[in-house]
Amino acid sequence: MRENGEPTEVLRFAPSPNGWLHLGHACSALFAYETAKELNGRFLLRIEDIDVGRCRPEYEEAIYEDLAWLGLDWERPVRRQSEHFADYKAALKRLRDMGLVYPCFATRKDIADAIAATGIDARNWPVDPDGAPIYPGIYKDLAPAEMNRLMWEGRTYAWRLDTESALAKAEAIAGKALTFSEDGEGPNGETGTCAVKPALFGDVVIARKDVPTSYHLAVTVDDAIQGVTLVTRGQDLFHATYIHRILQVLLGLPEPRYRHHRLIRDDAGRRLSKSARDMGLRELRAAGKTPADIRRMVGF
Template sequence: MAASSPAFTEPVFRFAPSPNGRLHLGHALSVLTNERLARKLGGRLLLRIEDIDVTRCKPEFEAGIREDLAWLGLRFDGAVRRQSEHFESYAEAVRGLQARRLVYPCFCSRQMIKRAVGLHKAWPVDPDGAPLYPGTCRACGPAEAATRIRAGEPHLLRLAMDRAIEVLDHGAFGRFRPNAKNVIDSWSLEHCSREKPVPTFSRNALGGAADYVAFDEAGHERRVVAQPVRWGDVVLARKEVPTSYHLSVVFDDALQGVTHVVRGRDLEAATDIHVVLQRLLGLPMPRYHFHPLLSDETGQKLAKSRLSESLADLRARGVTAGEIRAQLGFG
């Protein structure tokens, strides 16, 4: 049976920026879309600060976000949730998944993975273009893994995607059953040898997993089949930060009663992972809307990492909030 979205009495939307830089026009489009839909449906709009990256996220950037949002004339409902204040809650959720053998420690660095998969032609990649993790550290037994963790060896925690699918196989994942045609041979690194390869799902094993509800601004809804196996064994937590974007966003959306998630199309594929986590953790599933992305004159999407012109820069040039709203279609 496919997963379904819960009935809701009060629509709740959220805008959840990361304070690792200043907001740009793409962020303005996202928050204004949230605002418009929240008003249209008579719902609430929350502000959440997603600052789990304690290295790159800075108080001055959070202050800048608040300044930019106030300049745009936005008002939010309720208290602001700051993710860095809730690490223990996320860690507890991860421990629950570990107890069900759905999460395992991984000691592989990016360079180790890159070096190993480079030996194979046409190694599958995830929707973001990163090589799928081959499941190397699945071969590490609990005793060995515990010893290495106690020794302080750098590690992170990955979701065992095939086990997750097996757990949900009789529910939302009933239309997908792994078989020999759906696997690729894994490989060994110097610390994690094994006699038999551990199977990992290939990018082509995209049988029906679970579905979620997507909606457009006209109110039309459709069901979308999630394809989580194309992501492989995703990272859920790290030694220094006991969570990840995927885990914390799912946890917080449920905790805050978010019923409608509005975000850019660049995050559409990530919803596959979120559906799996929602099902595993027994969380409600919001409806989703993915708005178009904005590009610069070179055709590349606006991004903090590319130092796209910020709202603060536009304001300094004399551009008004009204002009920004009009430019983005919110006049």
């Protein structure tokens, strides 16, 4: 607590309204909520709806309904990312002015073809922590005139972070190698002071032509604007912290602590996901489960 009695810790749960919440979401929401209570801190809910093509109003309303049913309460108003594109656009401009992002016009097929042209079997090509092929750098050194021509033609593109240059710049600003503080545990037991290893991602997409942000940029900006001091999330997002720490330093944003938690998995060991249509909280509630049942199922 601060001397004036205000909470010193701010935590958040930030779901995307592109499907129904499942047990994995319940675990993350309860983890953040109970940690905030334990620390006598604030608990925020944020709606991460930058993917306007997949997000739906009915899913957003279901998020509020499911969380209230679980017994959670949160501060109002809720920050909705789709209402704050100007914040992300300003951050992107700052990165562009620093010369640390570049437009990439490659389609998935272009990337696959470029990998095939190396003679390396696609199954042996390195992938990032999310399982996507590392970008082979097709447009990284594009001449300015050609870049302008493609943009003038209206070609679709994504803004990629020049990760190697960005890390070097961030370390120069910080005056040391970048690290972050892990209060929980990463997927391989990482805890305490953890080194930042962004090369694992290659040159990640940081924004797109039609949407001036990506998950990485939006979550970094939002956490700073909302004053989040302790980021809690699943271990599947542990490695994303490498990118977020770079962005925090480059954009002059405060550094929160992190507390990653275990994932909820099915009997085969697969983590739950919306895409796999795993049983959601709505279905469990309809089947007669109570909030207390859900808490027991996810370890609370």
